Amino acid sequence: MKKFYPLLLLFLFVSCQELIDAPVPSLYWERFEAAGARPLSASALQQLEGRYQVQVADDDFGDSAIVKWTYDIQGKDTSHYLSFFCKEDVRYFILQGKSLGDSILLNGYWRNVENTKTGKAHFVISSRDGAFAVHSGAGASPGSFYIKGRYGMFDDEPQKEINFRYDRPLYSGVPFQIVAHRGGGRNNDLLPASENSLEMIHLASRFGATGIEIDVQLTKDSMPVLFHDANLNDRLTHKTGIHGTIDSYTFDELQRDVVLKRGGKIPTLQDALHTVVYNTPLQFVWLDCKLEGALPIIRGLQKRFMQEAMAIGRNVEIVIGVPDKEMLRQFLALPGFAGIPSLCELEPDSAKKMNAKIWAPAWAKGLQTEDVQAAQAMGMRAITWTLDAPRKIKEYMRHGRFNGLTTNRSTAVAYEYYSRPL
Numbered sequence: 146m147k148k149f150y151p152l153l154l155l156f157l158f159v160s161c162q163e164l165i166d167a168p169v170p171s172l173y174w175e176r177f178e179a180a181g182a183r184p185l186s187a188s189a190l191q192q193l194e195g196r197y198q199v200q201v202a203d204d205d206f207g208d209s210a211i212v213k214w215t216y217d218i219q220g221k222d223t224s225h226y227l228s229f230f231c232k233e234d235v236r237y238f239i240l241q242g243k244s245l246g247d248s249i250l251l252n253g254y255w256r257n258v259e260n261t262k263t264g265k266a267h268f269v270i271s272s273r274d275g276a277f278a279v280h281s282g283a284g285a286s287p288g289s290f291y292i293k294g295r296y297g298m299f300d301d302e303p304q305k306e307i308n309f310r311y312d313r314p315l316y317s318g319v320p321f322q323i324v325a326h327r328g329g330g331r332n333n334d335l336l337p338a339s340e341n342s343l344e345m346i347h348l349a350s351r352f353g354a355t356g357i358e359i360d361v362q363l364t365k366d367s368m369p370v371l372f373h374d375a376n377l378n379d380r381l382t383h384k385t386g387i388h389g390t391i392d393s394y395t396f397d398e399l400q401r402d403v404v405l406k407r408g409g410k411i412p413t414l415q416d417a418l419h420t421v422v423y424n425t426p427l428q429f430v431w432l433d434c435k436l437e438g439a440l441p442i443i444r445g446l447q448k449r450f451m452q453e454a455m456a457i458g459r460n461v462e463i464v465i466g467v468p469d470k471e472m473l474r475q476f477l478a479l480p481g482f483a484g485i486p487s488l489c490e491l492e493p494d495s496a497k498k499m500n501a502k503i504w505a506p507a508w509a510k511g512l513q514t515e516d517v518q519a520a521q522a523m524g525m526r527a528i529t530w531t532l533d534a535p536r537k538i539k540e541y542m543r544h545g546r547f548n549g550l551t552t553n554r555s556t557a558v559a560y561e562y563y564s565r566p567l
Contacts, residue, residue, distance in 0.1 A: 165261065165335060166261070166335060167256065167260075167261040167262075167263050167335040167336075168263075168337065169254055169263070169337050170254050170263060170264055170265050170299055170300045171265070171300050172252060172253060172254065172265065174250075174252045174265075174267055176245070176250060176267075177243055177245075177250050177252040177267075179245055181245055181246065182243040182244070182245040182250065183243060183244050183245075184225070184241075184242070184243055185225065185241075185242030185243055185244055185249060186225075187214070187216060187225050188282065189242070189244075189249075189279050189280060190214045190225050190226075190227055190242055191214045192278070192279045192282065192284075192285060193212055193214070193227060193270075193279060193285075193290060193292075193311075194212055194213055194214050194314070194315055195211075195212055195285055195290075195311050195312065195313060195314050195315055196209060196210075196211055196212075196312045196313050196314070196315065196563065196564060197209065197210050197211075197212055197229075197290075197292070197309035197310060197311055197312055198309070198310045198312050199231070199232075199307065199308070199309060200308045200309065200310050201293075201306050201307060201308040202305075202306070202307045202308075204305060204307075205233050205234065206231040206232070206233055206234070206236050206307065207231050207232025207233030207234070207236075208232060209231075209232050209312070209564070210229045210230060210231045210232065210309060210560075211229070211230040211315065211559060211560050211563040211564060212227055212228070212229050212292075212309070213227070213228050213230065213315065213353065213559065213563065214226070214227055214228075215228060215350040215351055215426055216350075216425075216426060217347050217348075217350070217351070217424065217425060218423065218424040218425070219347070219424070224241065225241065225242070226239055226240065226241055226253075226351050227239075227240050227241075227242060227251060228240075228351050228352070228353060228556075228559075229255075229309075230353055230556045230557070230559045230560040230563075231560065232560060232564075234257055234259060235257065235258040235259055235535055235554055235556055235557045236255060236256065236257045236258070236556075237255065237256055237258070237352070237353075237556040238253060238254070238255045238266050238296075239253045239254060239255075239256075239351050240252055240253030240254075240266060240268065241253060244276075244280070247271070247272035247276060247277070248269055248270060248271050248272065248276055249269070249270040249276045249279060250267075250268070250269055251266075251267075251268035251269070251270070251292065251294070252266070252267055252268075253265075253266050254266055255296050258334065258554060258556060258557075261335060262298070263298075263299060264296055264297040264298045264299050264300075264301065264303070265296065265297045265300070265301070265302065265303050266294060266295070266296040266297075266303060267294050267295055267296075267303050268292050268293065268294030269292075269293055269294055270290065270291065270292055270293070271293075274290065274291035274292075274293065275289050275290035275291060275311070278290070285311055285314070286311075287311065287312055287313065288310060288311060289311055290310075290311035291308065291309070291310055291311070292308065292309040293306075293308045293309075294306075294307060294308070295307065313567060314567065315563040316562065316563050316564065316565040316566070316567060318565065318567075320548070321355075321547075321548060321549055321550075321562050322355050322356045322428075322429050322528060322548065322549030322550075323353055323354050323355045323356065323549070323550065323552070323555050323558045323559055323562060324354065324355075324356045324357060324358050324429060324431060324528060324530075324549055324550065324551040324552070325349045325352060325354035325356070325357045325358070325551075325552070325553075325555045326358050326530070326531050326551050326552060326553045327340035327341050327345070327358065327359065327360065327373060327553075328340060328341050328342065328345040328346045328349060328357050328358075328359050328371070328417075329345040329346065329348050329349040329352060329354065329357065329555070330345065330352070330553045330555075331553055332380070332381065332406045332407055334553050336348065336352075336407070337407070338407055338408065338409065339381075339405035339406050339407040339408055339409050340373065340381070340405075340407075341359055341360055341371040341372060341373060341405075341411075341412075342371070342405055342407075342408075342409040342410075342412060343409065343412045343416060343417060343420050344408065344409050346359075346417060346420050346421060346425065346427075347420065347424065347425065349425065349427060349555070350425055350426050350427055352555040352556050352559075353555040353556050353558065353559025353560075354427065354555040354559075355427065355428050355429060356427055356428055356429025356430060356431065356462075356549070357421070357427060357429070357430055357431070358430075358431040358433055358466075358530070358531075358551050359371050359414075359417060359430065359431070359432065359433065360372060360373040360433045360435055361414055361432050361433065361434050361435060361436060361443065362375065362391040362392070362435055362436055363391070363392055363436040363437075363438075363439045363442075364391060364392060364394060364395055364396045364399065365392055365393060365394055365395050365398075366395040366396060366397075367439065367442065368395075368396040368413060369413065369414035369415075369436070369439060369442055369443060369446065370391065370396065370399070370411050370412065370413055370414060371411065371412050371413075371414060371417055372391055372411055373435075375390050375391060375435065376388070376389060376390050376391070377389060377390075377391065377394075377403065380406070381405065381406055382403050382404060382405055382406055383403075383404045383405075383406065385402055385403055385404075386402070387402050387403070392436075396413065399411050414432070414443070414446055415446055418430065418446060418447075418450040418463065419450070421450075421461060422450050422453055422454045422457070422459060422461055423457075427461070428460060428461055428462065429461070429462050429463075429464075429549075430461065430462070430463040430464070431464055431466050431488055431505075431528075431551070432447070432463065432464065432465050432466055433466045433468065434465060434466055434467070434468070434472060435468075437471070437472075437475065438475070440465065440472075440475050440476060440478075440479055441479065443465055444465065444479060444485060447463045447464075447465060447485070447486070450463060451463050451486070462486060462502075463486060464486045464487055464488040464502060464503060465485060465486070465487045465488070466487075466488045466489075466490065466505070467487060467488065467489045467490065467491065467495075467499065467501070468490045468491075469490075469491070470491070473489070473491060473495055473498075473499065476499055477498070477499060482499060482500070483499070483500040484500075486502050487499055487500075487501045487502060487503075488501055488502065488503040488504075488505050488528070489501040489503070489504055489505065490505045490506070490507075490530075493516060493519060493520050493523070493525075496520065496525060497523055497525075501525060502525065502526065503525060503526045503527070503528050503548075503549075504517075504520040504525045504526070504527050504528075505527070505528050505529065505530060505551075506527070506529055507529065507530060508529045508530060508531065508532040508537070508541065508550075512540075512541065512544060512545045512546070514545070514546055517545070517546045517547060518546060521546070521548075526548035526549065527546070527547050527548050527549075528547060528548060528549035528550065528551060529541065529545070529547050529549075529550055529551065530550075530551035531551045531552060531553065532550055532551070532552050532554075533552055533553050533554045535554065535557050538550070538552065538554060538557045538558055538561060539561060542558065542561035542562065543561070
């Protein structure tokens with residue numbers, strides 16, 4: 146029996162893992178829904194951006210937080226958000242704002258990415274704590290804004306006090322891509338959407354991402370879709386009667402029979418790029434190509450949506466990722482390959498051969514400072530992947546020379562980047 150014990154543990158772990166969830170709590174707050182409450186404008190929320198000192202906290206969120214504004218468009222509706230990225234424990238808040246009388250109300254939830262802890266959050270900025278300055282556009286200075294409120298556990302009403310004092314503006318020096326892995330995070334990160342889904346792409350900027358990495362497969366009828374694994378499986382989808390590879394099924398068959406693990410359907414690459422360009426503030430897309438023989442199709446979509454983004458005044462960079470020698474061979478066969486925005490995971494010489502815009506080494510190879518600087522000297526940027534451990538994120542952000550980082554912990558990377566000295 147002893148020799149089967151590890152297998153039994155693995156089985157129990159996987160079985161239990163399917164039950165783990167961290168659902169977003171109910172966001173109803175009676176005061177927030179009052180008849181006189183009006184949505185806060187995007188410009189008002191932008192005024193609140195900055196680095197804050199945590200002055201009062203019943204729990205350990207660290208001594209500082211980054212507050213960042215973002216937006217999301219669904220149909221004809223635009224929603225504005227304030228995200229708080231806290232120093233400790235990879236904790237964050239996501240809130241929306243309204244004005245009520247002389248006060249500003251912020252309503253939403255908090256989450257600890259390392260576990261299932263989450264809960265409601267209700268914040269208030271009174272007139273004497275800076276609400277007037279926000280509405281008047283007077284600008285920010287140390288101590289000009291105080292955000293005071295309470296948070297709770299799960300669906301309990303908020304009871305624990307937490308206050309924030311405005312300290313300084315966000316760092317906005319050397320540009321850095323915060324690239325959310327699989328569209329924003331993996332299924333086992335317990336986020337409220339499935340990896341590689343349109344719903345996840347809508348969420349990515351709220352987690353601090355400036356760009357996303359998405360996985361591209363090809364269906365039987367040559368439709369590029371987002372899906373990480375070559376095979377349909379219970380890790381990524383609800384149990385279904387169909388099995389086998391993605392390219393064994395047409396797109397219509399996948400739409401009819403497959404539901405992603407945390408909801409939603411397998412999206413087309415076209416719909417994913419449309420979402421990025423027209424519905425989010427994301428600036429960067431890494432197409433991690435896991436398919437053979439379809440690079441001309443991918444190139445067509447890349448070119449189309451970069452042109453569409455430019456036409457509406459959006460600067461969105463979409464790069465074709467080359468992860469191995471076979472994909473390199475296919476990429477070099479594309480007409481005009483040297484002018485195609487691309488990313489290479491192979492050695493710098495291969496990146497140079499394909500005239501890649503970006504060299505993308507694995508983080509596990511270390512800071513690789515000399516190689517990174519050599520790639521940059523050749524006109525390339527360097528983006529490492531996929532780094533999640535908070536301690537390592539701090540090390541790479543503070544001592545590395547990379548131009549970007551791919552992660553399932555965008556909140557932690559956002560804190561480190563926007564906290565850099567001015």
